[in-house]
Amino acid sequence: MNPACFxxxxxxxxxxxxxxxxxxxxxxxxxxxxxxxxxxxxxxxxDVLGRHLxxxxxxxxxxxxxxxxxxxxxxxxEAGYVDVPARLADISGQAVRVPDQARDIRILPGLAQRDVHxxxxxxxxETQLLxxxxxxxxxxxxxxxxxxxxxxxxxxxxxxxxFSTFMTGELFDVIxxxxxxxxxxxxxxxxxxxxxxFLESLHATxxxxxxxxxxxxxxxxxxxxxSLPPTDAAATLSGMTIGLELAGALRQAPRDTxxxxxxxxxxxxxxxxxxHRLGLNxxxxxxxxxxxxxxxxxxxDIWHIEEGQKP
Amino acid sequence: MNPACFxxxxxxxxxxxxxxxxxxxxxxxxxxxxxxxxxxxxxxxxDVLGRHLxxxxxxxxxxxxxxxxxxxxxxxxEAGYVDVPARLADISGQAVRVPDQARDIRILPGLAQRDVHxxxxxxxxETQLLxxxxxxxxxxxxxxxxxxxxxxxxxxxxxxxxFSTFMTGELFDVIxxxxxxxxxxxxxxxxxxxxxxFLESLHATxxxxxxxxxxxxxxxxxxxxxSLPPTDAAATLSGMTIGLELAGALRQAPRDTxxxxxxxxxxxxxxxxxxHRLGLNxxxxxxxxxxxxxxxxxxxDIWHIEEGQKP
Numbered sequence: 209m210n211p212a213c214f215x216x217x218x219x220x221x222x223x224x225x226x227x228x229x230x231x232x233x234x235x236x237x238x239x240x241x242x243x244x245x246x247x248x249x250x251x252x253x254x255d256v257l258g259r260h261l262x263x264x265x266x267x268x269x270x271x272x273x274x275x276x277x278x279x280x281x282x283x284x285x286e287a288g289y290v291d292v293p294a295r296l297a298d299i300s301g302q303a304v305r306v307p308d309q310a311r312d313i314r315i316l317p318g319l320a321q322r323d324v325h326x327x328x329x330x331x332x333x334e335t336q337l338l339x340x341x342x343x344x345x346x347x348x349x350x351x352x353x354x355x356x357x358x359x360x361x362x363x364x365x366x367x368x369x370x371f372s373t374f375m376t377g378e379l380f381d382v383i384x385x386x387x388x389x390x391x392x393x394x395x396x397x398x399x400x401x402x403x404x405x406f407l408e409s410l411h412a413t414x415x416x417x418x419x420x421x422x423x424x425x426x427x428x429x430x431x432x433x434x435s436l437p438p439t440d441a442a443a444t445l446s447g448m449t450i451g452l453e454l455a456g457a458l459r460q461a462p463r464d465t466x467x468x469x470x471x472x473x474x475x476x477x478x479x480x481x482x483x484h485r486l487g488l489n490x491x492x493x494x495x496x497x498x499x500x501x502x503x504x505x506x507x508x509d510i511w512h513i514e515e516g517q518k519p
Numbered sequence: 520m521n522p523a524c525f526x527x528x529x530x531x532x533x534x535x536x537x538x539x540x541x542x543x544x545x546x547x548x549x550x551x552x553x554x555x556x557x558x559x560x561x562x563x564x565x566d567v568l569g570r571h572l573x574x575x576x577x578x579x580x581x582x583x584x585x586x587x588x589x590x591x592x593x594x595x596x597e598a599g600y601v602d603v604p605a606r607l608a609d610i611s612g613q614a615v616r617v618p619d620q621a622r623d624i625r626i627l628p629g630l631a632q633r634d635v636h637x638x639x640x641x642x643x644x645e646t647q648l649l650x651x652x653x654x655x656x657x658x659x660x661x662x663x664x665x666x667x668x669x670x671x672x673x674x675x676x677x678x679x680x681x682f683s684t685f686m687t688g689e690l691f692d693v694i695x696x697x698x699x700x701x702x703x704x705x706x707x708x709x710x711x712x713x714x715x716x717f718l719e720s721l722h723a724t725x726x727x728x729x730x731x732x733x734x735x736x737x738x739x740x741x742x743x744x745x746s747l748p749p750t751d752a753a754a755t756l757s758g759m760t761i762g763l764e765l766a767g768a769l770r771q772a773p774r775d776t777x778x779x780x781x782x783x784x785x786x787x788x789x790x791x792x793x794x795h796r797l798g799l800n801x802x803x804x805x806x807x808x809x810x811x812x813x814x815x816x817x818x819x820d821i822w823h824i825e826e827g828q829k830p
Contacts (some may be wrong), residue, residue, distance in 0.1 A: 320744060327740040357699075357736055373736040375698070382693045387686070388668075418728035418766035425668055425684040429638040433631060455729035 216503030219278035237264030245277040253284035271312040275335035279315040289320035300509035339502030360457040374453040392431040396442035401481020409447030527814030530589035548575030556588040564595035582623035586646035590626040600631035611820035650813030671768040685764040707753035712792020720758030
């Protein structure tokens with residue numbers, strides 16, 4: 209097979225994104241929706257994919273490479289996990305083909321760390337990791353992919369040595385919405401990385417992670433005793449959850465290890481501000497770009513597409 | 520006033536407990552219900568109290584001393600806070616009288632730490648603290664009152680130097696019920712302090728508090744990769760939240776400072792097991808006893824009741 213173009217799909221729990229990509233990497237079309245795995249389990253994976261392929265007028269012979277929850281046990285076809293330590297190239301190598309389809313459709317596996325004292329899994333982020341490969345050169349690095357479940361990956365010479373997930377985004381959400389702190393945060397505006405309460409809380413928790421749940425209650429007490437404004441309360445909670453993550457994540461590698469931050473939007477701003485505050489050596493990459501680049505790299509590996517090829 | 524008996528009331532957000540106590544400390548009657556502050560705001564504080572007083576046939580001249588959320592801004596009468604550092608005796612000294620009542624009814628204030636970098640409040644636990652006074656002798660101690668919002672208080676020669684609240688119980692609840700970990704904990708039995716997963720997780724987080732949110736996600740990953748049983752998942756979460764609390768709380772005093780644990784039931788068992796695991800020098804006191812003793816101490820201070828007095 210030597211296709212002139214291919215289709216890249218990032219299919220998560222609650223979102224679907226598809227790109228039609230030319231062999232040289234140019235994006236010819238894009239289609240997005242909220243038909244994530246949860247929806248597609250009802251309406252049928254093949255139908256959802258088919259409608260989006262039609263949307264971008266994908267040629268009948270264009271193969272499809274996908275990542276994300278579509279490959280989970282409860283997804284379309286289970287794509288399993290590649291166990292770490294693993295080379296980045298192993299990810300494409302263990303893609304699973306969706307059976308009984310006219311088109312060649314592959315799903316990339318996740319990564320698993322089968323250590324009972326540091327058990328961890330990722331599904332979707334391994335493709336962003338693949339999309340950062342050019343930035344890694346041949347040296348050590350830490351790749352940070354913040355989110356609901358932030359992933360920190362140690363990569364040495366394009367080999368994934370190990371990784372750690374921190375429940376940062378989910379912790380912020382359940383505490384901010386379900387705990388007694390919801391009163392203190394009510395009406396808060398979005399927090400950005402320049403907020404002094406964010407940076408102060410970040411640094412305090414980074415230095416003293418053992419006081420994390422004490423600082424949580426302190427947000428409540430400052431509301432009662434000092435009428436803490438809701439946006440300051442949200443900034444403090446955000447700084448605390450990210451500070452706790454960084455205190456743990458940065459232990460995985462020597463202090464001067466370069467960090468590649470893979471993030472978009474508001475979250476990118478918060479982590480860039482945090483990394484500056486802590487004096488880290490880092491570069492940033494847009495998360496959407498990273499997943500598209502990673503899928504494209506996988507397509508080139510699987511179907512031996514050469515980047516120089518023109519349609 | 521030199522009453523033969525008095526009434527002690529612990530009136531929390533969702534619970535009401537009343538004891539009729541003879542001057543010498545003997546309990547003559549008890550009445551409990553779920554008519555906490557939230558219910559009483561609807562049905563009327565005076566009515567709720569009146570029914571319980573009738574229940575134990577309290578004499579018309581028996582004065583009433585109360586603690587808890589009944590003294591909050593949204594309670595019956597706001598009883599404010601005593602600022603720390605404060606002597607234990609200041610708590611009784613700043614009790615607030617409920618106006619326009621035939622009976623002498625007083626509400627004890629809470630404690631506040633008005634330090635913007637370590638803001639904290641308690642309401643109700645100050646009375647348990649007063650109830651531990653006999654155990655304190657004249658030395659340094661830390662008083663631990665675990666719960667939804669665990670309180671750790673540093674007391675030196677019956678002066679409260681400061682305190683810290685840790686959102687331990689609430690963190691366990693919101694994470695266990697509202698986060699992705701709810702799947703891993705589904706069907707879990709109650710955890711006791713002898714559970715190996717509890718003690719292992721406790722010690723791991725005590726040593727490395729910065730990995731707290733990583734260990735949270737690890738519970739999820741162990742469910743996927745190693746079919747972790749739900750009770751082990753709950754024990755791990757419990758050990759993690761308590762280990763994080765202890766890592767922060769024990770920094771407040773030298774390592775050999777005696778700890779007084781004030782707790783009841785299952786929680787008491789978990790903390791006793793944790794304290795043994797960490798080799799702490801501690802004694803334990805039942806939380807219900809402590810609050811009744813504290814209210815009795817306050818009654819003796821306020822109305823100059825002598826313990827030797829007999830009706």
